[in-house]
């Protein structure tokens with residue numbers, strides 16, 4: 001069984017009791033014990049639940065880790081990793097970090113004496129230069145949101161190892177269908193399974209996978225102690241999503257590459273961000289560490305204004321205006337007013353999130369229809385521009 005898809009599909013157990021091919025949803029809070037402390041492996045569903053365990057075993061196989069834990073959201077998963085740290089410890093994090101992680105680090109953990117240093121990790125030397133004796137955790141996303149910045153996992157993993165700190169990779173954007181950080185030197189992978197793993201925009205979930213079982217046991221202790229576990233029904237939905245992950249992600253990549261090419265040739269577009277474009281910074285690293293470039297494409301308009309972006313994102317028909325990504329249906333969002341609204345304008349712009357930046361989550365519709373939709377939206381904003389010009 002060498003093929004990852006075969007291995008994945010057959011890592012989902014059939015039910016030993018009834019032969020059910022689909023993992024049963026064990027919708028129960030507690031489990032009957034034969035005598036105090038004598039049970040069938042489960043005693044209380046916060047501590048462990050068979051449906052959740054099936055998901056945890058599956059994602060550990062898929063990410064090539066030794067332990068995994070499923071949480072009620074991606075942020076709950078991130079929160080569990082930060083709880084490995086102690087007061088006085090420092091985190092070195094990618095500067096273009098997911099907004100929710102920034103909020104958690106800054107507005108929740110700072111007051112407990114955990115400091116975060118943000119650096120541009122796309123240049124590996126920056127990581128080396130920013131490490132202090134107190135750095136216990138390096139936190140990267142690659143590709144990042146929304147400008148798809150690429151960092152070298154293997155090179156940063158070596159620095160982490162030499163410095164005695166852990167490397168955690170938020171692998172949400174690539175998904176394990178494209179990138180396996182634990183095989184490149186990372187100690188921990190986290191996911192917002194809300195995105196590609198769930199894949200259908202119908203749930204909120206998070207996962208932590210560790211290379212070492214011992215570290216995984218610490219995460220499981222925190223999971224049980226803090227209690228933000230994934231429900232059995234949502235665990236079942238994520239399993240169902242993962243079954244078709246590789247197939248879906250392959251098509252997301254094909255569609256995104258086509259859309260990125262179209263945008264690059266459009267006269268109204270200023271800059272296109274997509275790791276699959278040869279001109280994208282660190283394109284070579286993306287090509288080396290991942291076997292595809294993902295389904296998210298961002299771009300800025302020549303008319304770099306909030307008004308122009310607004311006109312664009314309200315003119316598409318197939319691309320629905322919504323936060324989130326990774327589902328079968330195409331979505332678009334305007335980070336300056338949506339996902340990155342809480343970040344001060346100067347910091348936001350310095351991170352490359354321009355006023356007109358638009359992020360696309362390219363879905364599984366026919367690529368030609370998606371391109372037609374973007375095309376007609378460009379035509380609408382051009383007509384609007386001409387009307388405005390005629391008025392002045």
Ligand SMILES: *Cc1c(COP(=O)(O)O)cnc(C)c1O
Nearest residue numbers: 073074075098170172192194205
């Ligand atoms: C969405 C997202 C998260 C947070 O996950 P939730 O499931 O929304 O809590 C974390 N990291 C990245 C990169 C994300 O895109």
